[in-house]
Amino acid sequence: MSQIVFTKENVVEQLKRLKTDKSPGIDELHPKFLHEVREEIGEALALIFNKSMPTGDVPREWKDALIVPLFIKGSRSDPGNYRPVSLTSVVCKVMERIIKDHVVEHLNKHDIIKSSQHGFTRGRSCLTNLLEFFEEVYEKIDEGKPVDVIYLDFAKAFDKVPHVRLAKKLQAGGIRGQVLTWIKSWLSGRRQKVGIGDKHSNWTTVLSGVPQGSVLGPLLFILFINDIDEGMLSKISKFADDTKLCRAVGDEEEAEILREDLRRMFKWSQDWQMLFNLEKCSVMHMGKRNNEFSYEMGGKILKVSEEERDLGVIVHNSAKPSRQCAEASKKANSTLGMIRRTIVTRDKDTILRLYKSLVRPQLEYCIQVWNPYLKQDMEKLEKVQRRATKMIWGYKDLSYEERLKRCGLTTLERRRSRGDLIEAYKIITGKEALEWERFFELAPNKATRGHRYKLFKKPKGTLGQKFFSARVVDLWNGLDDSTVAVDTITAFKSKLGKLGY
Numbered sequence: 001m002s003q004i005v006f007t008k009e010n011v012v013e014q015l016k017r018l019k020t021d022k023s024p025g026i027d028e029l030h031p032k033f034l035h036e037v038r039e040e041i042g043e044a045l046a047l048i049f050n051k052s053m054p055t056g057d058v059p060r061e062w063k064d065a066l067i068v069p070l071f072i073k074g075s076r077s078d079p080g081n082y083r084p085v086s087l088t089s090v091v092c093k094v095m096e097r098i099i100k101d102h103v104v105e106h107l108n109k110h111d112i113i114k115s116s117q118h119g120f121t122r123g124r125s126c127l128t129n130l131l132e133f134f135e136e137v138y139e140k141i142d143e144g145k146p147v148d149v150i151y152l153d154f155a156k157a158f159d160k161v162p163h164v165r166l167a168k169k170l171q172a173g174g175i176r177g178q179v180l181t182w183i184k185s186w187l188s189g190r191r192q193k194v195g196i197g198d199k200h201s202n203w204t205t206v207l208s209g210v211p212q213g214s215v216l217g218p219l220l221f222i223l224f225i226n227d228i229d230e231g232m233l234s235k236i237s238k239f240a241d242d243t244k245l246c247r248a249v250g251d252e253e254e255a256e257i258l259r260e261d262l263r264r265m266f267k268w269s270q271d272w273q274m275l276f277n278l279e280k281c282s283v284m285h286m287g288k289r290n291n292e293f294s295y296e297m298g299g300k301i302l303k304v305s306e307e308e309r310d311l312g313v314i315v316h317n318s319a320k321p322s323r324q325c326a327e328a329s330k331k332a333n334s335t336l337g338m339i340r341r342t343i344v345t346r347d348k349d350t351i352l353r354l355y356k357s358l359v360r361p362q363l364e365y366c367i368q369v370w371n372p373y374l375k376q377d378m379e380k381l382e383k384v385q386r387r388a389t390k391m392i393w394g395y396k397d398l399s400y401e402e403r404l405k406r407c408g409l410t411t412l413e414r415r416r417s418r419g420d421l422i423e424a425y426k427i428i429t430g431k432e433a434l435e436w437e438r439f440f441e442l443a444p445n446k447a448t449r450g451h452r453y454k455l456f457k458k459p460k461g462t463l464g465q466k467f468f469s470a471r472v473v474d475l476w477n478g479l480d481d482s483t484v485a486v487d488t489i490t491a492f493k494s495k496l497g498k499l500g501y
Contacts, residue, residue, distance in 0.1 A: 001106040002177025004099060006049040012042035014094045025089040026064045034090055049095045056181040062092035065192040065211055066200075084159070086192065086213035096215035099182075103175060103219060112173050113222065116229050119240035120218040123433030126239060126311040127423070130369040132434060133237040135469060137246050137286065138319065142461030145248035146290035148258060149315075151308050152265070153280035157241035158221055159209035162273045163187050166210075166224050173223060183216070228268050234261045239311055255293040266297045284308060286317050313366050319463055321370035325377040332362040332384045336391075346393040352407055355388045363412060368423050368468045371416050381412050410500070418501035420472040425484065425492050428453055439469040443477075451481035 015038035018031040034041070052058060069082035104122070107113050113121060118129035140147045154160075167184055170176075175183070190206040210217035218240060225243075229236050234247040234257065247258045269275050278297055282305040285292045295302045307316045307323060314324040339354050363381050372378045389403040390396050404410065410418075426432040427439060443454040457473045464470055476484075483495040 001175050004102050006046045008043040008046045011046045012038045014097050023087050025087050026066055027061045027089050031090045053182050054178050056185040058185045062089045063190045067192050067194045086211040088214055093215050100215055114229055116236050117222050117238045127366045128432055128434055129239045136235050138463045138467050140248040141287040142464040145250050146287035147246055148249045149246045149284045151282050152243040153277045154241045155275050155277040158212045161209050161224050232261050233257050262297050284317050321372050322377050324370045325372050325380050328363050329380045329384055332359050335359050348392050351392050367416055367419050373466050385412055424472045424476050451484050453484050
C-alpha cells in the first residue's frame with residue numbers, strides 16, 4: 001500500500017460524519033462549521049489532501065495540539081493520573097480518517113492485526129475482550145485447574161512510541177511509499193501545549209508517541225504492539241495498551257512456561273522501547289488449590305492482587321460478581337442523587353430520559369460478563385430502578401410492578417436476559433468478530449424442534465454454568481425461527497421487544 005487518492009465524494013462523506021458537538025483544534029475551525037459547508041469546501045480539501053500526500057508536506061497547524069488532561073483515577077494532585085488528550089485540527093482529522101479507512105482495509109485484507117487485539121478494531125470491543133478471555137479462565141477453573149492471570153501496564157504507552165521503530169513496523173506491514181512518508185512527516189516536528197481553563201503552558205516539542213485524540217494515533221499504536229504475542233504459549237488478550245495473559249498452572253512446570261512468556265514480553269519491551277510500569281503490573285491467583293507461584297519482570301516480583309479493574313469491570317479472584325454489583329449500584333445511586341438535587345421537574349418523560357441515558361447504562365455496562373446470580377446482588381441492582389421510578393410525580397405510592405407498567409420498563413433481570421440474547425445473536429451471526437465455536441455448539445440437524453441455530457448445552461462446572469456461554473443457551477433455544485433468522489440487530493431487538501424482553 002503506497003498511495004491514496006482523495007476525491008470530493010469521500011471528503012464530503014467524512015465531513016458529513018463529523019460529530020458537531022466536538023471541540024475544534026488549535027486552528028479554531030469548528031466541526032459544526034465544516035459539517036455545514038461540506039459541499040462548498042469538499043473539492044478544495046480534496047485538492048489540498050492530494051497535494052499533501054505525494055509531497056509529504058503537512059502544515060504546521062495540523063501538527064500543533066492543545067493537550068486537555070482527563071482525570072483517570074487516584075490522587076487528583078498527581079499529574080500521572082491524567083490522560084493527555086490532544087485537540088488537533090479537524091481538517092487534518094478528515095484526511096486521517098480517509099487514510100485510516102484505506103489502511104484498515106489493507107490490514108484486514110492481509111490479516112495483519114492479530115486476533116488477540118480487541119481495541120480500535122471492527123466488530124470487537126471491551127465486551128468481546130472480556131467474554132473471550134474469561135471463557136478461557138472459567139473453563140480451566142471448572143476443569144479443576146488453578147489459573148494465574150497477569151495484568152500488565154505500559155508506562156505512558158501512547159506517548160512513548162518511538163517513531164523510527166514505528167516506521168519499520170509500518171513498512172513490514174506493507175505500508176510504504178507516499179503513505180509511509182506522509183505518516184512519518186505527520187508524526188515528526190509536532191508541538192503541544194497544555195490548557196486548563198483559559199491558562200496555557202508554553203509550546204514544547206514532541207519527540208515520541210502518537211497523539212491521543214487523533215484518528216490515526218490508536219491504529220498506529222496497535223500496529224506497533226501487534227507482534228508482542230510472537231512465541232507466546234499462554235493466552236494473551238489486548239485492548240489497545242491494556243494487556244493481560246493467563247494460564248492454568250497446576251504445577252511448577254506450567255508456572256515456568258508463564259514465567260518464560262513474561263521474560264519474552266519484557267525483552268520485547270526493551271527491544272522496542274515500550275517499557276512496562278512494573279509498579280502497576282500484578283498477578284491474580286484464581287481457582288482452588290492454587291499454589292500461588294511468584295512471577296517477576298525485570299528483576300521485580302509482581303505484586304499479588306485480589307481484584308483488578310479490567311476494562312471498567314471489577315474482577316475478583318473468587319470469580320464472584322458481588323464487588324462489581326456493589327460498585328455499579330453505588331455509582332448509579334450517586335447519579336440518581338445528582339438528578340434529584342439538580343433537576344426540579346419530576347415528570348415521567350424527563351425522569352425516564354435521564355434514567356435511561358445516565359443511570360441504567362452504569363448498571364448494564366458489559367453485564368454479560370458479570371451477570372449476578374446471588375439474590376442479594378440482583379436485588380442491589382434492582383433497588384436502583386425502584387428508586388428511580390419512585391421519583392416520578394404521583395408514582396411513589398404505586399407498586400413496583402405498576403410503576404414499571406406505566407413507564408414501559410421491564411425488570412433489570414429481564415433486561416439482562418435481553419442483553420445475553422442480543423450478544424448471542426451477534427456472535428452466532430458473525431456481527432461480532434469472534435469465533436462463535438469458542439462459545440457455542442450447534443445442535444445436530446436432526447433435531448425436530450426449535451430453530452435453525454439451536455444450540456447444544458455443553459456440560460460445564462459450577463462456575464461455567466453461570467457464565468454467558470452456558471447461561472444463554474436455554475433462553476436462545478426458546479426463541480422461534482422467525483426471530484433468530486432476521487438480518488439486522490435492530491430487527492432482532494424489535495422481535496425481542498414483542499416477546500417481552
